Amino acid sequence: MVSIYYTFGEYDGFVLFEAPDETTAAAFALAAVSPGHLKAIKTTTALTVEDAMEAMRKAGGASFRGPGGG
Numbered sequence: 001m002v003s004i005y006y007t008f009g010e011y012d013g014f015v016l017f018e019a020p021d022e023t024t025a026a027a028f029a030l031a032a033v034s035p036g037h038l039k040a041i042k043t044t045t046a047l048t049v050e051d052a053m054e055a056m057r058k059a060g061g062a063s064f065r066g067p068g069g070g
Contacts, residue, residue, distance in 0.1 A: 011042065 005014040019025040022045070029043055047055065 011040070 002016040002018060004016075006012065007014050017025075017028065019028060025043065025045075029041055032038060033041055
């Protein structure tokens with residue numbers, strides 16, 4: 001865990017943590033929810049600048065045809 005914040009609004013808190021992969025992050029979230037102390041959680045993956053740049057490089061050579069695009 002990197003940090004924890006108490007918030008106002010839809011959720012009462014915000015926890016920032018690092019995990020080596022999405023599976024580990026999911027396990028952390030499941031372990032936090034399973035005792036029943038939390039009403040709801042929302043997870044968001046954050047990318048480092050380096051990871052975002054790599055994703056942009058990968059997307060640069062890809063193309064997408066939407067439905068009905070032939």
